Amino acid sequence: MIEVSNLGKYFDSDKERVKAVDGVSFVVPEGKIFTLLGPSGCGKSTTLRCVAGLEKPEEGEIRIRGKVIHSSEYNIFMPPHKRDIGMVFQSYAIWPHMKVFDNVAYPLKIKKLPREEIKRKALQALHTVGLEGLEDRLASQLSGGQQQRVALARALVKEPEVLLLDEPLSNLDAQLRKQMRTEIRELQRRLNITTLYVTHDQVEALAISDLIAVMDRGKILDVGPPREIYQRPGSRFTADFIGQTNVLRGKTIATEGALAKFSTTIGELESILPMGVAKGDDVLIFVRPENIKVFKERPSSGSNAFAGEIISVTFLGEFADCQLRIGPEVLWVRLHPLADFKEQEKIFIQIDHDASFSITASRRSVENIT
Numbered sequence: 001m002i003e004v005s006n007l008g009k010y011f012d013s014d015k016e017r018v019k020a021v022d023g024v025s026f027v028v029p030e031g032k033i034f035t036l037l038g039p040s041g042c043g044k045s046t047t048l049r050c051v052a053g054l055e056k057p058e059e060g061e062i063r064i065r066g067k068v069i070h071s072s073e074y075n076i077f078m079p080p081h082k083r084d085i086g087m088v089f090q091s092y093a094i095w096p097h098m099k100v101f102d103n104v105a106y107p108l109k110i111k112k113l114p115r116e117e118i119k120r121k122a123l124q125a126l127h128t129v130g131l132e133g134l135e136d137r138l139a140s141q142l143s144g145g146q147q148q149r150v151a152l153a154r155a156l157v158k159e160p161e162v163l164l165l166d167e168p169l170s171n172l173d174a175q176l177r178k179q180m181r182t183e184i185r186e187l188q189r190r191l192n193i194t195t196l197y198v199t200h201d202q203v204e205a206l207a208i209s210d211l212i213a214v215m216d217r218g219k220i221l222d223v224g225p226p227r228e229i230y231q232r233p234g235s236r237f238t239a240d241f242i243g244q245t246n247v248l249r250g251k252t253i254a255t256e257g258a259l260a261k262f263s264t265t266i267g268e269l270e271s272i273l274p275m276g277v278a279k280g281d282d283v284l285i286f287v288r289p290e291n292i293k294v295f296k297e298r299p300s301s302g303s304n305a306f307a308g309e310i311i312s313v314t315f316l317g318e319f320a321d322c323q324l325r326i327g328p329e330v331l332w333v334r335l336h337p338l339a340d341f342k343e344q345e346k347i348f349i350q351i352d353h354d355a356s357f358s359i360t361a362s363r364r365s366v367e368n369i370t
Helices: 044-052 100-110 115-128 144-156 174-191 202-208 226-231 236-241 362-368
Strands: 002-012 017-028 033-037 059-064 067-071 085-088 162-166 194-199 211-216 219-224 246-256 259-264 267-272 282-287 292-295 305-315 320-326 329-335 346-351 357-361
Touching: 002 044, 017 044, 017 059, 017 211, 017 219, 033 044, 033 202, 044 085, 044 162, 044 194, 085 144, 100 115, 100 144, 115 144, 144 162, 144 174, 174 202, 194 202, 202 226, 211 226, 211 236, 219 226, 219 236, 236 246, 246 267, 246 329, 259 282, 292 320, 292 329, 305 329, 320 346
Parallel strands: 033 194, 033 211, 085 162, 162 194
Antiparallel strands: 002 017, 002 059, 059 067, 211 219, 246 259, 246 282, 259 267, 282 357, 292 346, 305 320, 305 346, 320 329
């Protein structure tokens, strides 16, 4: 539905010309949510604004359903109002002095549709987002979540082929964000509308997306389904940015069938053999905190068991954040909140060799570290 090829966008400052979007390419399948995820200033919102037509790129091409809406090579730039898109901004951008109905109906009035058609479509859009019965209320009298739904209804009322969402939940409190991301996901699935979503929130991206593109410094580093991005990150940046992770350097010392053995600074580790890794390869091993088990005595069976000491234990409600020293390394572990472990206590850890850590050959990822 959306094809972006070699997109480049520059901004001029007093001292230099900055390339905010640097050769970005991706494809959004029809009916899916594709999320651009990254820290502030990584270029994700600028990329979305280029798709919307709110920024004009200096390089690349953008297509929606095969139709070219921007091409730097052929000097094509379709203005925003001619692109078949609906957009929701971070600030909602609704008019507080207008009634809910008038906010939602505005795009249809601009198109000068018949009055009865405007009424029917606006009320249907309000029903879709769960705001039926509030059409005569002033937008300023609504809660933050209701205002967000008004912005969604206005984006959907003209039945666009593509929905663009730019940090739509960042102004809401934590509990309402959780509720709204579920509602947006269910609404997108029900309407089967292709959606390009921008956020800096890793949990939000994992919960809402079909595909995630991780961005940093204007470039896309990784693209894949949420589970793959989390469990098999293709770069050090992705591993660090999405959830907490421990990183160990190692070398592949043996491979046998589907298994591999690695020498690391905490000892020998066994794992399922990662694709593309061969004996003698330098590797990075990404160990998620929740994939490390902690024991008071050495486990009686299984490999990947190591002795260590607890440095600190911090109670965080749903879990306890625990810092361990294993040999020369400091590792983070998540414990059950009622687990009985104390600082300076001698312990043992075990890492499941089947599916507990991700490994990326350093020939792919060292470039993203140095």
